[in-house]
Amino acid sequence: MNESLLRLYELQKIDSELDELLASRGGLPERVAEMRADMAAREDELATIRARAARNEHDMREFERELAVVKEKFEGYKAQQFDVKTTREYDAITFQIEDANRRIREFSDNMARARVEFENSRGEAEEYSAELEGIRAEFEDSERTLNELITETIDEETRLRGERERVAVQVSAPHMALYERIRIAKDGIGVVGVRNGVCGGCFNAIPRQLVMELRRGDKHTVCEACGRIVVGDTVALAIDGEPQAVSQSVEVEEEAEGSQE
Numbered sequence: 001m002n003e004s005l006l007r008l009y010e011l012q013k014i015d016s017e018l019d020e021l022l023a024s025r026g027g028l029p030e031r032v033a034e035m036r037a038d039m040a041a042r043e044d045e046l047a048t049i050r051a052r053a054a055r056n057e058h059d060m061r062e063f064e065r066e067l068a069v070v071k072e073k074f075e076g077y078k079a080q081q082f083d084v085k086t087t088r089e090y091d092a093i094t095f096q097i098e099d100a101n102r103r104i105r106e107f108s109d110n111m112a113r114a115r116v117e118f119e120n121s122r123g124e125a126e127e128y129s130a131e132l133e134g135i136r137a138e139f140e141d142s143e144r145t146l147n148e149l150i151t152e153t154i155d156e157e158t159r160l161r162g163e164r165e166r167v168a169v170q171v172s173a174p175h176m177a178l179y180e181r182i183r184i185a186k187d188g189i190g191v192v193g194v195r196n197g198v199c200g201g202c203f204n205a206i207p208r209q210l211v212m213e214l215r216r217g218d219k220h221t222v223c224e225a226c227g228r229i230v231v232g233d234t235v236a237l238a239i240d241g242e243p244q245a246v247s248q249s250v251e252v253e254e255e256a257e258g259s260q261e
């Protein structure tokens with residue numbers, strides 16, 4: 001049996017496993033990155049709400065302070081009102097009292113509004129913060145799982161790449177060149193075995209005489225239909241250990257035919 005053909009067939013098996021593994025990893029790294037960005041955006045949102053609450057609280061304290069000042073003035077005017085000597089003084093102080101009164105109402109209103117705003121934004125911040133804690137726990141869980149999956153596939157990838165290197169050096173240069181060219185053109189499958197008289201890549205029938213020749217394992221053919229390298233069923237069996245299904249329907253059909261021989 002041609003060793004290079006045998007190793008070429010083995011190489012295909014490894015490459016197919018690698019392809020499958022890379023496909024299974026799929027968008028995991030991107031998903032982790034997306035989740036991280038989403039968390040960062042939520043944390044920014046929380047910081048914005050908290051900053052608004054702090055501003056509202058500052059405003060409220062400011063109105064509170066102004067209100068205290070004007071109330072003190074008001075009390076002062078009230079006291080002065082008893083000491084006035086002239087009507088003119090009385091009018092002036094009355095005007096001050098009314099003005100202070102007006103400002104007390106104004107500042108009280110402002111303060112009440114600021115308090116409502118502060119209470120609202122503080123409540124909102126607390127609610128958002130609690131919600132975020134839940135989301136963060138979920139995110140950290142998912143991130144850990146995704147990272148574990150990525151780590152696992154990286155270990156498996158390293159193993160397969162090592163295996164590929166070991167096998168690839170045993171494939172002759174012409175076989176390798178042909179394989180790599182076809183593999184790119186044919187969806188990752190460059191070499192297939194004969195399966196029950198058909199091409200394992202496209203199920204096209206292979207002439208019986210050629211099937212017998214390939215069975216000796218010292219040469220390959222190129223499928224007329226799909227263009228893939230086809231090796232004998234003995235080569236495939238030596239690597240696979242057992243006959244591999246072409247596909248459910250073809251396998252059943254061909255086996256039924258084969259048993260009549």
Ligand SMILES: [Zn+2]
Pocket residue numbers: 199200201202203204223224225226227228
């Ligand atoms: Zn074919």
